[in-house]
Amino acid sequence: AGQSVALISDAGTPLVSDPGYRLVGEALDQGIRVVPIPGPSAPLAALTASGLPSDAFLFSGFLPVKAGQRLARLDALKAVPATLIFFESPRRLAESLGAMAEALGGERKAAIGRELTKTFEEMRTGTLRALADHYAAADTPKGEIVVCVGPAEARADEPADIDRMLLSLAAEMPASKAAAEAAKMTGGQKQALYRRLLELRDASGEDRG
Incomplete structure (x- = not known):
């Protein structure tokens, strides 16, 4: 009707790790102009205060709750040449950090x-x-938490590393999407990664999916 509508949030920037992106998609499909107004962003706030490299970073939202799926996701991210940023709940923080240390390497910064940006803001740094x-030894923390993990020392360019990444991604998603993520x-x-994933599955006798 020619009027303006605002989408706001009381917990950071709307649409970041948030299903509201569907609303924006529908608006765009209907020819409605969408104008972003930057607000507080916990991932970027954490990155700028972390002391970790910020020239390349990957926001990965929340890790899967189930231990096996969580390790598979982390294994797929292990060789990404960028600082990794995650959201995590206070009650799962210790467990997730343990999984990160196992999958990514305990010496990763x-x-x-x-x-962040609130009265009791806290930044804690160290190895995973x-x-x-x-x-693990402390009381369960309170509040909203962002985890930043420094990048791997080297890019995943060895064939064995890429094969492992493909198989880890394929454990969570269809083969075509796994290839796109890789x-x-x-x-x-x-396309080359997709063909390689099919070869790996054929060699192991798995369904192509």
């Missing part, structure tokens, strides 16, 4: 941001192993 041990992470060609 990391930072935990809690209640040290942070996992700290939160292409984003490695800079490789989607």
